[in-house]
Amino acid sequence: MSSPCTTRSMLQEPTPDIFSSSPPMSSATTASRKPKRPPPITPKRFTRFFTPRNSKAEASRSSLLRAGRQLQDITRSGHNRSNVATRTTPRKTVNFADVENHVHTPSSSSRKRKNLYPSPETSPAQSSPSKRSRYVTPPPTFDVLEDEPEFEEPPVFPLPVRRLRTLGGASRTLQRSFGGILSVGRGFRRDHCTSWQDQTADFYSGTEDLHQLPQGAPPFCTATCNTNSLLAVGGEDGWIHLLDSEGDFSKAHVSWHAHTNAVMDMQFSSDDSYLAAGSGDQTAQIIDVRTQQTLSVLAKHRSSVKQVRFQPGDEKIVATSSRDGVVQIWDLRCKGGQMSSHSAWGSDAPYASVIRTLASAHAENTMPTYTGGASSLTRTTSTGKTETTSRRTDISVTALSFLPEGRQHLLLTASDASTCIKLWDIRGRYSLRGPAIPISTTQHPESHNRHRHFAINSLTLNGNASRIYALSKDNTVYAYSTSHLILGSARELSSTPASKPGHCGVDQPGLGPIYGFRHKNFHAGSFYVKASLRKAHGDKTELLAVGSTDGSPVLFPTDETFLKREARRHDDEAELPSIKPMRPFLSRSSSRFPDTIPIYEQGTALVRGHDAEVTAVSWAQNGSLISVSDDLRVRRWKEGSEARELRLGGESEGKRWMCGWAEMAAGFDDDE
Known part of the structure; x- marks a missing residue:
């Protein structure tokens, strides 16, 4: 057990300055002070301390099926291109260089990389794990034109306007049920859903x-x-x-x-x-x-x-x-x-x-002039025309x-x-x-x-x-x-005349x-x-x-x-x-x-x-x-469906004997 003096002297000993350039004071100190180098980076140690994101993606890919990996490779290029322009996070780099000795991290050769999983040409190339992954945009497959393309369109000739065929009773009833002229625009303001042929065809x-x-x-x-x-x-x-x-x-x-x-x-x-x-x-x-x-x-x-x-x-x-x-x-x-x-x-x-x-009542106002014999008369009317008539003037x-x-x-x-x-x-x-x-x-x-x-x-x-x-x-x-x-x-x-007329005899003109x-x-x-x-x-x-x-x-x-x-x-x-x-x-x-x-x-x-x-x-x-x-x-003459049967029945079996019917145009009795 050391004395208190000895302990006090050890605490008061100054700490050697590792940044000083003076030689060491003793051999023990000199032996313990070796130049420190950055630790060698091996794949095993690098994986232990740091795993890049691309490696994680590769790990997740290993668990996918072949079809899923191919689909992921096809869609990755579009996802990367969309993120390049919008990325705002600052880039992070890993630098293991010493302060004195600027030692750069060795980069792996591209010939040593192995493409474990095949991917299409649009998939980006994998970068070194010591560097930030580089995104490669595939070249466009088509040319981008500055002006809009001009196409030569064939001339369009409008069809001639044709009059619509007259609608039948069933068609016009359906049309009126949708509003007639107010909805479809082809109806009539006063439309009873029939044609003039329909009013006379059933007699x-x-x-x-x-x-x-x-x-x-x-x-x-x-x-x-x-x-x-x-x-x-x-x-x-x-x-x-x-x-x-x-x-x-x-x-x-x-x-x-x-x-x-x-x-x-x-x-x-x-x-x-x-x-x-x-x-x-x-x-x-x-x-x-x-x-x-x-x-x-x-x-x-x-x-x-x-x-x-x-x-x-x-x-x-x-x-x-x-x-x-x-x-x-x-x-x-x-x-x-x-x-x-x-x-x-x-x-x-x-x-x-x-x-x-x-x-x-219907005699002419002007008296006609008669010429001719007893059997016939030639009458000259007020209009100047001559007509041959009998002696009867009524x-x-x-x-x-x-x-x-x-x-x-x-x-x-x-x-x-x-x-x-x-x-x-x-x-x-x-x-x-x-x-x-x-x-x-x-x-x-x-x-x-x-x-x-x-x-x-x-x-x-x-x-x-x-x-x-x-x-x-x-x-x-x-x-x-x-x-x-x-x-x-x-x-x-x-309809309500003012008074009863007296003598009549005006003979006004009418149309x-x-x-x-x-x-x-x-x-x-x-x-x-x-x-x-x-x-x-x-x-x-x-x-x-x-x-x-x-x-x-x-x-x-x-x-x-x-x-x-x-x-x-x-x-x-x-x-x-x-x-x-x-x-x-x-x-x-x-x-x-x-x-x-x-x-x-x-x-x-x-x-x-x-x-x-x-x-x-x-x-x-x-x-x-x-x-x-x-x-x-x-x-x-009555109205009924028998008229159509008589028109279409023909002369067989005497069905038309002593009968009559309304005569219609050809095609009128055809079903709509």
Whole structure:
């Protein structure tokens, strides 16, 4: 054990300075002080103290499968390139050099590195573990252009605009369910999802829809009841037959002999209690339908009665027109005197009294000049044209029609001299010394003025009385506008006139027709061809039916939406040179001038039902059509799917025997 002095002396001995350059003081000290060198770096010792990141990645790669290692090598280059530009951490280096002796760490030769795992060319080369790993970016596989490449595009030629095909009923129903014009942009503002063909295609007549009349008595007219399913048929022999449009059509319920000559025209009253019948025996009569008794006899005409009409709202007033050119207004409440006696009825008949007489209703205002012999006359009219005519100067008034209730005091008339319509006020007083002067007269169609005039067989008003349909003998149904009957301010057309007029005789001008209907199967070869209109009711649309000399009734849809659509299609086709335009609306006769108004041929013929001229047509209360013909047949045309079966069934097994159907264009019955 050492003494305290010795211990104190050892603590006070100064520490040798290893940085001093003086020689050592003793041999022991000199032996312990050897120059220190940096420790040799071997792979084993280096791995013990420091493991580079790349080595860790290699270690993790060793645990992956071959497919995983290849996928990792493929995606590593992109990951490294993305990190090079965004790295913000300062680089860390390992320096084992001494302060005095700057000894650099030996770098391993690239020939001694072994690529243990194969990698694609895009994988970066592994660096020495003593240095920071160096990232090698592979060269780009394509050239980077400073400007955008310019490609030569082939010229694009736009396709010609084609009109869309008319949609069928099912397609238009689907289109309207998506909003019509507001959504898809191809609908129509007022679209009932049907075409004009769909409104007429389902009419047919079977063997049970036929009534055969007696031989030698062809039917001339027909009329239907307003409140029930009965209808009346008048024949050449003066008999009237009542049939049922819903029951057994082959037998007549009641038949009676009403006139001594042909029954020319008939009409039921609004409650179907009375039947007015005009005849070729120069008289008309009012018949009680329940008892078939004559209540009033209208006998003051000098020729056959062409038409007879009840006044709407006041059926005690009746108007008749005759071949003598006179229109008579009758009051059934007033009894006529002995002057009204007729040879066919005797003096005991219940004659009615006349309250207005429109003499020479359609005579020309200027008196014509006649030249020639006794058998024929050459007439020079006010327009300068010469016409050959007989000595008979009476112009037959062939058609009558009252305006509906509210303006029932206004009467429309037409004649066999021209296609003009005259408007009368039956409340006024007309002179008996000369021709009666109407309130107004419509203009003739322009094609008639440049050729010749044609007669009008019948006048028909549509449901709201805005259109007047005149069946002309030039094989056309002309449509007139009621508001065009008088030009300018017309208090006569007001539903509430200010006062009752006094003397009438203004004859203001009115406009002519605004459009017309034609069909290849429609010809008005005689005065007996008439027209009738079915008013829209429930699911029944408004249709105009006309007879024809060709033996086929023709149906015309009157909805002007179809007409506007047809006009728009015609205009579109005229603007597109690539589409063949529609043929111009020319008259059927080569001697006539072209029409100056639109003429529509969108009608449907009811074929195979008759073998001779169809004279008169009428609409039953249930919506079926009644047609009479010179073949002594009365036909009932119903609506149903049987029409399509008759069109497609052919002549096999006699399914078409004694039947008729609506004739449609080829391809109409094809499924959509």
